[in-house]
Amino acid sequence: MNVLNTLPLIGAVLGILLALLIALGKGAHGKNRAAKITLLIIVLLNVHNLLDSYLYYNQDIGWSGFGISYLHYHLIGALFLLYTYYLFKIEVNFKLWGGVIILYTLIRWMVLIPDDGSSMEDILSSNDFTIETVVFTVDYAISLLLNIVLLILAYLRVKNLKFSVKLNQAEKIGYLWLKNLLIIAIVIYIAILLTSIVSLFNDDKWLTFMKLETMIVSLFCFAIAFTAIRFPVFAVYGDFEDLPAEAKTKYAKSSLKTDESDELWKRIIIIMEEEKAYRNSTFRLNDLAERTGISLHHISQMINQRQKMSFSDFVNHYRVEEAKALLTSSRAKEITILAIALEVGFNSKTAFYNSFKKITGKTPSAFKKETKNDSK
Secondary structure (H helix, E strand, C coil), X not given: CCHHHHHHHHHHHHHHHHHHHHHHCCCCCCCCHHHHHHHHHHHXXXXXXXXXXXXXXXXXXXXXXXXXXXXXXXHHHHHHHHHHXXXXXXXXXXXHHHHHHHHHHHHHHHHHCCCCCCCHHHHHCCCCCCHHHHHHHHHHHHHHHHHHHHHHHHHHHHHCCCCCCCXXXXXXXXXXXXHHHHHHHHHHHHHHHHHHHHHCCCHHHHHHHHHHHXXXXXXXXXXXXXXXXXCCHHHHHCCHHHCCHHHHHHHHHCCCCHHHHHHHHHHHHHHHHHCCHHHCCCCCHHHHHHHHCCCHHXXXXXXXXXXXXXXXXXXXXXXXXXXXXXHCCHHHHCCCHHHHHHHHCCCCHHHHHHHHHHHHCCCHHHHHHHHHHHCC
């Protein structure tokens, strides 16, 4: 048994240990069960792929189910994108992406699952130029392209993050690791696509290429997953509930006294409503902590307990309320929606639309049109 034949088993064992760390780890995503479950599925699908490969490479074991894992080959990119949506609490458009992925999955299964009694192994290992091998080759290329596109979208979600809390050096390193690993995963998939095209004309190298591909892709998925569970989610939204359990316990025990808490809250309201600090697009939890002289964890805890929202939602609530007033004012005819978004503190039209719809249930354009009709 050579090294290449054994590596998938070693990788599968590592994957199982990582899955246990995600499933049992209290600090992995806290109460964000959707993100946790999605990441766990990514890891387990890669474990399945590695075990499938190991059993095939060592055929003396008597395994005849090779190729089953290929049926979920196209889901890695989609799951990573879904994971970033859940992790950063972005509204998921299931009707669009969910429908496309489900439809493509059903089509793949109908086309790829043999109905003549043959196995997936017969198709994947065939060197004959048949309709089945042509279909497999085309499907393989489409699946790779789909994974590449969706991984790029996942990377952009991570790259364009706006943090509510300034990252310390350790958090910056963790964030950069996650970004860079996603970039490397995208490059690897592109390299696989190009290499697979070349390997079509070299049957002798095809099996070796497949062995290396399976191992490299799975290990990078594991590396991304391991990095992701250590991602500083609290820094994204400044939400007290996103703190690790031990940190929440620490600050809950050292909570401010009622009179101190009330006084602090008055200062926060003055900063937000009278000084309109939210108009600064770079206004962060650290800035509010500095201006009040209270730790950012205590401020986050107070906002969470009094307003039942994260710091990010708290600030955006003020921005949206002022935007609503501007959209219904006489100035609405003179300025664009983008100008309103920038004036109230948003740094992009997309961020404004997402927050406005999240809070009001309508887009700014729909809200403006509706209020205009009501005033007639």
